Amino acid sequence: MGSPGYVPLILALSASCFRAAAQLPLVINTWPFKDATQRAWDTLHSGGLALDAVEKGCSQCEFEQCDGTVGYGGSPDEHGETTLDAMIMNGNTIEVGAVGNLRRIKSAISVARAVMEHSSHSLLVGESASIFAQNMGFLSEDLTSNTSLSIHAEWLSKKCQPNYWKNVFPSAKTSCGPYKRKEGQWSKRHRMPAHVVDVHNHDTIGMIVIDKSRSIVAGTSTNGATHKIPGRVGDSPIVGAGAYADSTAGAAAATGMGDIMMRFLPSYQAVEYMRLGMEPTTACQKVIARIQKYYPKFFGAIICANRTGGYGAACSKCPGFNQFHFMVHNPSGTSEQIVDCI
Template identity: 70%
Template sequence: MAAGGGLRFLLVALRFLLVALHMAAASAALPLVVNTWAFGKATETAWRVLQMGGSELDAVEKGCAQCEMDQCDGSVGYGGSPDESGETTLDAMIMDGNTMEVGAVADLRRVKNAIGVARKVIEHTKHTLLVGESASLFAVRMGFPYEDLTTPKSLSMFSEWLNQSCQPNYWKNVVPDSSKSCGPYKKTEKVICKEDWISSQRRISVHNHDTIGMIVIGESGTIASGTSTNGAIHKIPGRVGDSPIAGAGAYADSTAGGAAATGDGDIMMRFLPSYQAVEYMRMGTDPTVACQKVISRIRKYAPKFFGAVICANTTGSYGAACNKTPGFTQFHFMVYNPSLSQPSEQVVDCI
C-alpha cells in the first residue's frame, strides 16, 4: 500500500508539474501582437502601448493608427486607393474580446484616423457600425478634424485609370461594355457566366488591395482585434468590403482566440473567415490549421481569390494561411511576443 501510495503521489506530482510547465509556457508567449503584412512599425507601436500599461484595445487602436499615418503600402490610410470618383474613403473596426463590443466605420470621408473613430463608436454609442457622410459627421462631433484624404499620388492613380478607359473596374452586366470603356453605365439583361466571375477575381491582388488586421492578446489572455483600410482601388463609390464587418475583417473572443483577414473583401466577407477561424480554435484546433481551414472553405467557391488570414489563441499560439495564386505564393505577417527582442517578420507558404 505504501509503495502504491507513493506511486500515486508521484503521478499526481508529475501531472501537476506538467500543468505548471504548460501554464508557464503559455504565459511566456503572452502578451502577443500579430498583424497582417510586413507592417513592422505598427507592430512595434502596439507592443509599446502594452509595455506602457495600455489596454489591448489601446494597442490595437494605436497600432492600426500608425499604419493610417504611415499610409502602409498605400492600402491603409489617406492618399491611396481612390474610388471611381477619385476620392479616398476609409473603413475600420475594433473589437473587444471581453465584452464582444464592436465599433466600426465604413465609407468614412475626410477623416484620417478611421480606427480612432471606430473606437469612439464603442465608447460613445450603442451602435456597432456607422457609414458614409454620417460617420464623418459623428467623427467631427467626437473631435476629429476634417482633412483632405487626397494626395498627388492618389490623383495620379485616378488620372492614369481614366486614361486606361477605366480599367480595371467592378461593373458587370452593364452598357457600355465595362471592360472597354468608362461609364456612366446602365444595366443590361445579360446574365454573367461563372467564367466571367472567376476572371474578375484576378483584378484584386497584393498590389492593389490589402488591409492591416491586428490581434493583440494581453498577459491575462484578454483579446482585442481591429482593421483599417482604404479599400479596393477604383471601387464603386459606397462600396464596403470585409474590413469593418465583425467576423469578416476581424474577430476577437477572449474565451477562444482572435483572427483577422486581408485580401479580396467582396469575396471573403461572404464566408465570415475571422469568426469561423475563432470557432475552430474554440474547439481546440491549432491556429495555423484554423487559418488553413477557412482559406480552404473559401477556395471551394472562389478558387482564384486573393486572401490571407492570421489566427491566435488564448495561450499565445499563432498561425497564418493564404490562398496560392499566380504572383502570390507566400504571405508575410508580423509577430511580437516576450521571446522576441523586436518585431519579427514571418512568412507562410500559401496553400
C-alpha cells in the first residue's frame, strides 16, 4: 500500500523514556504490518469512521496473511485445520463483537463487527459462529493452504512436537496421543509452554484507531497458536485481554502468549491506568511487569494510546525477543517504531 517508493521512518525508542507527542487522528498497530496501517489511515482520510478503519486495516492483514499468523492458511491446529479469532470494540458505546475458533470464513474481523452490529451478543465461537457468518452473507471457504498442510505434516512426522498437552499419558513429549489424564503429581507451578519463542512468528495484529473527534476503536485478528488443541480460543477475542477501548480514556491491544496474557486482562488494565492519568508507555510497562511477577520469561507485548493521541508500547524480554516493532500513523506521517523490552 502507499505511493511508490514509500518507506516509513523507523524509530528506535527507549522503553524507559519514550513519550510520544499527542496528535490526532492516530492509527497504531502491533508489529511492522505497514499495509494494514496504511489501509486504516486511508480509510480515515477518505471519510471513514474509526470502526471502518480498524475493520479495513485488520482485513488487509487477513488478506495478506501477515507473517502467516493472521488470516487463512496458517497456524494449523492438531487436526491440521486453520481457525480464526477476532474482535472489535467501539470505545464510544463500549459495544464489542468477537468470534473465536471461527471455521471456513476468511473475514474474521468483519464477522466480529457483524456480531456487534447484528446481534445482542458479544462473542460467538466455533461452528455456530461460522453459521452466523454464513447467514450474514459471508462466503464459506477452505482456510487451509499448502503452507498450513506442510506445517501440519512436518509436525506429525516429529511425533507431534511441540504441543500444548501436560499431565497426560502417554507422554506428550514423545507421542501424538490420544491422551488421557495422568493422575499423581502435576508439573511445577507456572510451567511455561514447550514452544520456543520465534520472533518471526508474530501472531496477532492488534490495532487502535482514534479519529479527529476522539472516537476510539480497537480490534484484533489472528489465526491463533500453531498446533493448538482444537477448540482453543486465545486472548485476541476476549474483551480486556486482546484489546480494550474506551473513548473517555484510551485503548490498548496485546500480542504474544495469549493463554498467559488473558489471565491478567492487560488491555483493560492499561486503559484504567491511563484513565488515572498515567502516560501510555508507563501504563504499558506496568501491565507487562505485572505479568512478569508470575511468568518472568513470557513472550508478549502491548500497545497503548490515550484519548489525546499520545501512545506507547512495552514488551517482555525473553530469549530471542529483545525489542518490539509496531506501526504508527498520525499527522506527522508513518513510522515503524521499536521499543526495548523490559
